Amino acid sequence: MHAGIIARQADARVTWCYDLDLGRAAAAAEAVGARASSDIDAILGAEDVDAVLIASPTNTHVDLILRSAEAGRPILCEKPIDVDLSRVEECREALRGRDVPIQLGFNRRFDPSHGAVRKAVADGEIGALELLVITSRDPGPPPPRPILEACGGLFRDTSIHDFDMARFVLGEEIVEVYAMAANRVDPVFAELDDVDTAMIVMRSESGALVHINNSRRTTYGYDQRVEAFGATGMVRSNNHRPSEVSRHGAAATAARDPLLHFFIERYADAYEAEIRDFIDMLGSGRAPSVTFEDGRRALMLSEAALRSHRENRPVTLSYEGA
Amino acid sequence: MHAGIIARQADARVTWCYDLDLGRAAAAAEAVGARASSDIDAILGAEDVDAVLIASPTNTHVDLILRSAEAGRPILCEKPIDVDLSRVEECREALRGRDVPIQLGFNRRFDPSHGAVRKAVADGEIGALELLVITSRDPGPPPPRPILEACGGLFRDTSIHDFDMARFVLGEEIVEVYAMAANRVDPVFAELDDVDTAMIVMRSESGALVHINNSRRTTYGYDQRVEAFGATGMVRSNNHRPSEVSRHGAAATAARDPLLHFFIERYADAYEAEIRDFIDMLGSGRAPSVTFEDGRRALMLSEAALRSHRENRPVTLSYEGA
Amino acid sequence: MHAGIIARQADARVTWCYDLDLGRAAAAAEAVGARASSDIDAILGAEDVDAVLIASPTNTHVDLILRSAEAGRPILCEKPIDVDLSRVEECREALRGRDVPIQLGFNRRFDPSHGAVRKAVADGEIGALELLVITSRDPGPPPPRPILEACGGLFRDTSIHDFDMARFVLGEEIVEVYAMAANRVDPVFAELDDVDTAMIVMRSESGALVHINNSRRTTYGYDQRVEAFGATGMVRSNNHRPSEVSRHGAAATAARDPLLHFFIERYADAYEAEIRDFIDMLGSGRAPSVTFEDGRRALMLSEAALRSHRENRPVTLSYEGA
Amino acid sequence: MHAGIIARQADARVTWCYDLDLGRAAAAAEAVGARASSDIDAILGAEDVDAVLIASPTNTHVDLILRSAEAGRPILCEKPIDVDLSRVEECREALRGRDVPIQLGFNRRFDPSHGAVRKAVADGEIGALELLVITSRDPGPPPPRPILEACGGLFRDTSIHDFDMARFVLGEEIVEVYAMAANRVDPVFAELDDVDTAMIVMRSESGALVHINNSRRTTYGYDQRVEAFGATGMVRSNNHRPSEVSRHGAAATAARDPLLHFFIERYADAYEAEIRDFIDMLGSGRAPSVTFEDGRRALMLSEAALRSHRENRPVTLSYEGA
Structure with a gap:
């Protein structure tokens, strides 16, 4: 759903789809004219990646947030950050000092x-x-x-x-x-x-x-x-x-x-508005509307x-x- | 229904019930503590009659309006005056010059x-x-x-x-x-x-x-x-x-x-308000809210x-x- | 309000109004054609008293309930029984064994x-x-x-x-x-x-x-x-x-x-229905709809x-x- | 609006935009990645034109319908066909025998x-x-x-x-x-x-x-x-x-x-559904949902x-x- 919404925006497009299962990544990518990979570091290092949208299983969120932040890519991550509050606190610590915008996916x-x-x-x-x-x-x-x-x-x-x-x-x-x-x-x-x-x-x-x-x-x-x-x-x-x-x-x-x-x-309209808001935030200098x-x-x-x-x-x- | 509404008012009561069929008049009268008669002239001449409410079959309205008006009794008459417009015009002529308040029963x-x-x-x-x-x-x-x-x-x-x-x-x-x-x-x-x-x-x-x-x-x-x-x-x-x-x-x-x-x-409340309005008009000097x-x-x-x-x-x- | 509702019922009437202040009792009584007294025992002993409606200040409820129950008069008592639960328990004890219907005034x-x-x-x-x-x-x-x-x-x-x-x-x-x-x-x-x-x-x-x-x-x-x-x-x-x-x-x-x-x-209609229900219960042999x-x-x-x-x-x- | 809707469909795209004013045609075309022309015959003859959507001023509808029909291009034409019924009748005559689907734009x-x-x-x-x-x-x-x-x-x-x-x-x-x-x-x-x-x-x-x-x-x-x-x-x-x-x-x-x-x-959703319906009709063999x-x-x-x-x-x- 998220990829489809991005594909409909005039000023954004999906360039890469990531999934541990390359076949699933490829299927998602094809639908929106993107490339697929199961190598997250390759994607995060690609020149045509300006930002990252994380909608993977919850237990992968913290890892993907940290890697994306290390790569300096602004992040829109689906809620929750993790179901384990201690992992969230660790993630928060690890992010300390990093100036990468992270928007949380509270679509409502x-x-x-x-x-x-x-x-x-x-x-x-x-x-x-x-x-x-x-x-x-x-x-x-x-x-x-x-x-x-x-x-x-x-x-x-x-x-x-x-x-x-x-x-x-x-x-x-x-x-x-x-x-x-x-x-x-x-x-x-x-x-x-x-x-x-x-x-x-x-x-x-x-x-x-x-x-x-x-x-x-x-x-x-x-x-x-x-x-x-x-x-x-x-x-x-x-x-x-x-x-x-x-x-x-x-x-x-x-x-x-x-x-x-x-x-x-x-919340079809809300999902679209959420992603629109994230795109509008990128490069605007303003903080994310919904924060880590x-x-x-x-x-x-x-x-x-x-x-x-x-x-x-x-x-x-x-x-x-x- | 009308008699019951009058009976509920603190400042009015039903004194007489008229019906060509005396038995029906008596039944209606008993329910509200009134007297019954099939002689309309006797009722209209009675001392305890201040006003007349006409809810009889439509084809009797004109006659009852005219008699009540002759007797100088203010009238609340259910609609329509008559189904025949020429009879309504005759009634209007006959009422000309009489100063008796007539309220029409447009309850809505x-x-x-x-x-x-x-x-x-x-x-x-x-x-x-x-x-x-x-x-x-x-x-x-x-x-x-x-x-x-x-x-x-x-x-x-x-x-x-x-x-x-x-x-x-x-x-x-x-x-x-x-x-x-x-x-x-x-x-x-x-x-x-x-x-x-x-x-x-x-x-x-x-x-x-x-x-x-x-x-x-x-x-x-x-x-x-x-x-x-x-x-x-x-x-x-x-x-x-x-x-x-x-x-x-x-x-x-x-x-x-x-x-x-x-x-x-x-229109239960409207019927009650209509009769309330008629009672309030009596002796107030104001014209009926709904006229002939x-x-x-x-x-x-x-x-x-x-x-x-x-x-x-x-x-x-x-x-x-x- | 309660007296007015009773007065509108075809099968009930207010015969006595009680108030410690006789003037207030008289005013209430006059409006519904009842007699007034500040002597509760006289009222409870009167022949024309079939039942009692208690709408007095809350701190008088228990006493009035008990006296009415002693006199064998069915009771409709406004809520609450008392604001002090221990008085309610005492009242409950005192009522034990008495077979007088008591209906509580939960109008809603x-x-x-x-x-x-x-x-x-x-x-x-x-x-x-x-x-x-x-x-x-x-x-x-x-x-x-x-x-x-x-x-x-x-x-x-x-x-x-x-x-x-x-x-x-x-x-x-x-x-x-x-x-x-x-x-x-x-x-x-x-x-x-x-x-x-x-x-x-x-x-x-x-x-x-x-x-x-x-x-x-x-x-x-x-x-x-x-x-x-x-x-x-x-x-x-x-x-x-x-x-x-x-x-x-x-x-x-x-x-x-x-x-x-x-x-x-x-709750105008609810108050009327509550009192109607109480009147219907009297002499019917059924229990009150809302109990002590x-x-x-x-x-x-x-x-x-x-x-x-x-x-x-x-x-x-x-x-x-x- | 219509061009934007087509651009959002996965199975359709705007290939040409026509306007007598080439500048306006070009502006519309650019927004959806299409080419522009003020030569309607060139467009109707182009290989990448499967169907025509007419949303021009009403007085041009009949002419554009007839040209598109001659070119064998299915038509979705905004209402009304013309404000002059005699022109509509002439158009109807001229279309007789042609087997080109024409859908009328009654969006509601x-x-x-x-x-x-x-x-x-x-x-x-x-x-x-x-x-x-x-x-x-x-x-x-x-x-x-x-x-x-x-x-x-x-x-x-x-x-x-x-x-x-x-x-x-x-x-x-x-x-x-x-x-x-x-x-x-x-x-x-x-x-x-x-x-x-x-x-x-x-x-x-x-x-x-x-x-x-x-x-x-x-x-x-x-x-x-x-x-x-x-x-x-x-x-x-x-x-x-x-x-x-x-x-x-x-x-x-x-x-x-x-x-x-x-x-x-x-009618934002209705316009999209209307165009979707037209696209689905193309090549399906079924008649248009709304006809000439x-x-x-x-x-x-x-x-x-x-x-x-x-x-x-x-x-x-x-x-x-x-």
Whole structure:
């Protein structure tokens, strides 16, 4: 998907596709008129490489970030940096002093509806933010088991997007997290010592309260809502559908389509805007819109939620560096 | 229904119920603690009669209006005055010089949603009115045949409410009418030389255009909408439902209840407000909110629509007295 | 309000109004054609008293319940039973063995929109309930300080309705509560050692998760929503407005009215249905729809939330009798 | 816009851009990597030309259609074929016997919301169609005067899309048209003997009734709605907005964004789908989805509406060839 988006931009193109499996690299490359290689160093040293987009399996991110940074190539890396916070801290250390722009792939920040909520809050349109409610439920069914095993669990894989959304809308840090979770959807999650359903409450530095609710399965599509309530009003980002059709009959009226199915459909425009934003940043001198530190802090919130759930107590956070 | 509403008011009560059939009068009277009679003159002469509400069969309206007016009793009469315009003109002549308040029962004027549209137009909230679209569809099935035979047909029985609504929102007269009609719902209408489905376009004095569409049958409840479009905006009165519940599943999302079934349910509050308004008018010195002349002009529009449909040509109107 | 509702019922009337202040009792009585007294025992012994509706200050509820029960009069008592759980337990003990029906005034259970959510859950329409989200925000400004001082604080005064709503929709008990709260609205709440903003998460016996968010102030009316998410779908009870009008202009489209202002407006029909239900129960032999025990358990949840907030830890509950 | 869309397709590319003004042709060509020419015959004879997309001024359409057809090149031509029906008839004659696919650019047929309405009707989802209401209002302000002078007036320039939409949803022909029109928006329209506001009613072969309302100016964006009402239900295509955000405050609740501005924004996806459909048709052997005859009949409805408006009478149509 990412390669296709780049290929559609007038001022960018995909020059190389990397995969450990050269055949897969070649297939991806062919679709966008690029070259393929399974030798990352060759690619990073190539003259026609201005920047790197990392959308490989999560456990390869840190290595690819470090190599790309060493090569001085600006990076757009899919979230999360890693499911292991200690590896993220090591990566952060290793990057210290390097001046390579790294943008984290929190695509939802580029959704026009969510973005309008953040803008309304930042502009003071609803006064001081007091309550923030994020609903975020995947359509399921659960991914293949190997993906579930590697994903780091609900809090690191799914809720991490919501933690980032909370930080994005709040414009400040979260200092306390309490998570209550359950196994309601599929036995596979319990087998993996994971959960599939969760409710989280959090407190921000300034005292705003935040709620996130997650499920691994809906019947009606990808449920993605953000509601910001403040001293002078409320602004909401509601769900998206494939059309604006409504149906009226003896059983129901004003019935709408099921929601857009999942992230590929729901955030198609956001992915494109994210990549556009990265391209626009290159050579502009400005900092990335979403930083490595944003990726780290969202993961710290995932860790805090997981600990809260496991120890059944609220967990406080501070963000001083290691 | 009307008697029950009066019985609920703190400052009014039903003292007499009249029906040619004394048994029915007595039943109605008992429910609200009133007396019953089949002698209208006795009732009109009774000391405990301050005003008269006429909700009898349409062909009795003119006679009851005239008798009540002779007795000096203020009148609230259900629409229409009569299905025969010449009888309405005779009644108008006979009332000339009498100073008895007569309020016509165009209940929809008292609906808060429609009333807000009229107010927005009158207040200039949407600038000069340019297009007015009225959707008005009964849930059906068709009433018993004797009622259909006496009702005067679609334009005099149903569309008349929409003609009045148009005049109410416009705040000015309609000068031209074109009606296109069809038989789509039930053969009984064709047998009665009536229609069951219609689209009407009209022009107002100042040049605003008006559309009404009618059907004798929906599957989803009573469809009652008013849309006023002007130079600076649009205001709409949308449908009402028994609850604010929405349902979301694999087949549909945001599905709402069927609409309120028919006029008894949809306009329950409007009927009460209409009677409240009549009671408040009594002894206040102010004129009725809806006048005999409003009833006459709405019927003139019904006649014009019927002639337009029969002669398949636009029909112009002027409202000079007989 | 309650007296007016009773007065409108065909099969019930207010015969006595009680108030410690006889003048106030007389004023209330006059409006509904009842007699007044400041002697509760005289009233409870009167022949024309079939049942008692208690809507007095909260700290008088227990005494009035006990006296009415001794007199064998069925009781409809406004929530809460008392703000002090130990008094509720004493009252419960004192009532043991008495066979007098006591209905608690959780009016929201009688709202058609919330009721439809509960029915959908009970009917299995959305499969096993997994997430329940209750939004409940008062329009504010804060009530007069004496009322705030006596109300028992946010959790006992406001959230208690939401705890009852949760139990109503769940159809089972809540076993764990965590509350995070804040002072965001008005300094008066902090002065009273109270909070004005809260987020609560809870777990039910069967493992469903529940979230409640509360605020003492909105700018847009009384925000009252219930969202039930289950294995096969979602059903929501959304907000109510005074009309169905929408406005469309250069700044916004589909703009609706502010919400109904507060509980008097929003739950007008629910109050009437609640009293209707109580009247229908009298002499029917069936148990009250909302019981003393419902009132006790909702208050236990208020206490648990308050303790959770104060001790900043999740609190578990069991409902064995004292 | 069209060239950019073609450039984004994997299986098509723009090889030549034609404009009488070679500079403009060159600019367009450069943006998509094509060659430019002001010699249409050279282009039509070029080996790398498989098909022709005509988006030139309306008065050049017929000539370009005929030349392209002579050259055997399949054609996608923007609506209308011409504003002069006699030229369309001549073109039709000249094309007789030629087997070149010609697709007319009624882009709205490719909108997913409108398409779902047509599909619902065609599938019998709402039973026999009885009423069809099309709302179609441009945001204005009026285009530059030279464009207005050449566009053929409201009925040929704007309503023509709605006539095509009516035929598309009906799946049958329209046999009678009555148009009532007015000048409400801008004096320029009256100066050009044109109108800017219109209401049209029409009857289909099978007896369904159709209403269209048009305005040249709204304040709230491009208002594009289609409502199909049938024997068993209703389906609607509602307006589109740039986001799903809603705003809630003291003045209004659930307030949405203004609608997408105009056809470029509203029908961006439809234009892409239209061109996709044309490309897919090429070489497939199937007929175009929208035909030359569709273009002719929509224009015949425009002519009928104009005559109805000018002669103030309903106009009947038959579609036998010249």
